[in-house]
Amino acid sequence: MSSTAETAIDQPARDDIDLGAVLHALSDHTRLQIVAALDSRPGACPTGSFDVPVSKSTCTHHFRVLREAGVVSQRSEGTARLNTLRREDLDARFPGLLDAIPEGRVRSS
């Protein structure tokens, strides 16, 4: 629960990533937009850098769902939260899943 500088935030280990939780996390259009954006950017991205049509607190909620499902990892750096897609872990656990989910196929809500 600590949030000092350069702190990794709790997330499931690769083997504990649950398919149901991942599918739930990806079933929301905004979260899918975030995943697509993360997938297209190199390096870790601050939570505030995503162009999504929701409030800051809703965005924070979406990132928590993604992190707890094992879809993204987050770390605190000062006051910022930096996010990375756990593509390697997801590809190892559920081969082909991320590639079968093109965000362009999702209707805007």
Place this chain on the structure above:
Amino acid sequence: MSSTAETAIDQPARDDIDLGAVLHALSDHTRLQIVAALDSRPGACPTGSFDVPVSKSTCTHHFRVLREAGVVSQRSEGTARLNTLRREDLDARFPGLLDAIPEGRVRSS
């Protein structure tokens, strides 16, 4: 809303199947069990023929979620509801998605 003998029940057309709705439908362990069972059986299966650890009314709910998302088609035949996985439609809309979701990877809840 009719349910006379041999009646197809409302479901989205192929082009209207929404990825978010499909992922939500598949994010539940019981629904994933149903999908895996349908995928392994030829022909249409009565709703009551699935070995899932939920009440009849909960099972009915799960089938409705799957149908409304476009994952299964249902038709009434007398008093029975017969279910078919819409694999061809899903494979056309989201190639590789069903194959990337092996039910064996899902933890039992």
